[in-house]
Amino acid sequence: MAATLSLILPFVWEAAPRGLRPPRSCPVTNQWGWSKRSRPRPLPGKLRDPTTLSLEPAGRSCWDEPLRIAVRGLTPEQPVTLRTALSDEKAVLFRAHARYRADAGGELDLARAPALGGSFAGLEPMGLLWALEPDRPLWRLLKRDVQTPFVLELEVLDGHEPDGGRLLARAVHERHFLPPGVRRVPVRAGRVRATLFLPLEPGPYPGIIDLFGVGGGLLEYRASLLAGKGFAVMALAYYNYDDLPKGMDTMRMEYFEEAVNYLLSHPEVKGPGIGLFGISKGGELGLAMASFLKGITAAVIINGSVAAVGGTIYYKDESVPPVSILKDRVKMTKDGLMDIVDGLQSPLVESKSFIPVERSDTTFLFLVSQDDHNWKSEFYANEASKRLQAHGKEKPQIICYAEAGHYIEPPYFPLCKAGIHLLVSANITFGGEPKAHAMAQVDVWQQLQAFFHKQLGDKN
Template identity: 30%
Template sequence: MSDKKPRICVNKDLSLADQHIAISIEGLNAFQRVSLYAKIILPNKAAFESISNYIADSSGRICLQSDKSCGGTYEGVWPMGPLSSMVPSSTNERKYERFLIKDPMQPFTVHLQVYDTFISEVDSVPQMKHKLLTQHDITRTYAAPGVSEIEIWEGRIRGTLYIPCGSGKFPGVISMSGGYPGAMKHKAALLASRGFVALALKFFGADDLPGNFQQLDLGYFVEAAKFLKNHERVTASNGVGIIANCSGASLALATASCAPHGLIGCVVAISGWIHCFGHYWYEDQKWSPSSSMKKIKMTIETNSDGIVEWRYDVAPIMFKETPEEGSHFAFYKRLHTAYMFVYGGKDGYFPDTPEFVKMNKNLLISAKHPAYKFLFYQDAGHLIEHAFSPLAKVAWTFHEPHFNGGAQPGHGLAQEDSWPKILRFAYDNLTTNQNKL
């Protein structure tokens, strides 16, 4: 028997929400079987948790960097598995909670516990029938020390601005979510922590904004981009960027297709599409769904678990070589704007995502566009977030739980791979001229 006391070791007790940390367990018996339990309780009392089973080596040590989990919410070597594989707790008041912290200026705590047995299901941990060997808390945050938060209500613009610590100027980006009313602020705070002045932009469902995103003046987004570009803390010789998900990504592409030249330096479109599903306008330009798009047979089904799933066949219409004029956003004609597309092969909203990649590539190639990248992840779902964020396979949208798709560990690994590439892409295209004509 070892005379050492078991303990959890981490290299950082305080870290950013997208930052990798090294976790190990020491002081165990040789080849001892244990379970590592992780839990986060959000401010709204919703809990997220994970469980993983490990076998100590001959010295009584487990290193998540190299040792395999034998079961639980993930298997195999996954250094950040305790966080990335978290699932909503069955004890939550509402099913299908999404990991979402509405006030990113407030840090959150990750509770780590080690039990002296293999535990296969997270539901059995609260029963407290297992021997607790050791525990340790770490703190994660979206806002690095010194990041400032400013509410914006200027002209038509509604949102929250996050500015990095330090003096000088920084590249500027607009962060937009999809079918979520108001603004999700956490990603903008994280972008500020990574050296961007980031505007979490609201565009529907809050304040005095439209109630939905089916009819919008794209001039609103142009106005927001101009506001950010002209901010005293923003360096914008290449314009500003937009990083957005879902319908926000589509509106980002729409904005890039009509904004004044030099205003939008880059767009990162995550799970977005270029076809118009609503009615939009900018000055004398108008976009609306094509006549063929209106004929798509869409079925919205609710399964036995109460989850809403979309069923439709878009392939014959959406993947034409040349989309109908005025029914899509011709972003590819803007050669001074760089584009990154991020898609998942298990997107619950859009089947045939490889076809989206093919179509968009063909459009960019036909326009001889000089600056674009595509990231495609076979097991990723619709909600591709920053690194180490739990998968929201189902999430509440318009007061209903919608199926978003994704399979672990592929979805989590996609986020770990894509997030630093997104940051690098935005930084390079907003601060250098390497991809500009």
């Protein structure tokens, strides 16, 4: 059993991680603004064991790993509030809280005790992570440097007031994105700009290319976590990074073909084919890669489009033009956000924009959020399936998730329900309900691993 981390009050802020210390010119406070000077002293009375907050695994864990949270040393049926805080790499604070009641023995185990309200309710052992909300509106939690962890603060307060209860216990826990032993290898080969993540032991391992959406740049956190499951995973940049094109007006499959060939030729990658994994714009490009290129055995498409969107896809002397944007079908929500789900012309109307998936011999898994307001992901998956079957190809598996939004992340990331869309240059709604979305993310993570292990095999 993993060791148990127990931090007992009183604590001193000077021992906190450097990035979490308050300015020296200010009263000594924690992230919630609780002053050491104003903190009530323990109430007089019979001495008892101090309250302890324990986490398993202790001290650190990978972001996609469940965290067991327990409190001991409470009075029988004592009401308490647990709260969490995390600062991202832009110093934006994310917070969550939930109200609980100890059992008859004065203990509280979040794996058994339901939350009585707060940021969520019910039996949600990881709710204090997936329910985190940013202090800055319309802000998405991202991890750009996988070599450093997020530092999660947890506190236990007496009573059911998240900002006024007496502080009983506190713990700090590191959530890492680079699993133990996973090797991070920057790739700059020919035109390819990427990062390859390899498991600890020498391969060869099944290879996977990971593609993100319209945010651009090079995001590595999904690839790094997946490499810890026994895959050689290459996070691939395709625009707005290093010397790559700054925009998405044209997407040339030759660049992606070079990336596929690089991964297939790597000595720690087993053949005869590789997998690819794309979300949003990355899902659209994943379908195009599987349609035009060789060497792709399996593809997971998460909320991807079956049509070219926002730019033309080229391969040699062929092209797939983007579907038209229907501005008159864009709506505004009561919160002043754009709802663009109906804002693209159907590829059934503009058939030249339909990516020719019927050419592909790839085995597909479509993972679909049914409350996706970025575009019609379920419609696109079903139309891709129809076209594949109409041409005698294998029927793809489609798994749908009710009330899940557009941005499916690794487990325990909070829902990004709305935010800036770079193609629209405005804030839009992405859809989703926090609890259902959190459940979908856990299942998606399991489904894609099982799919890739089945289709690509394991380490030789």
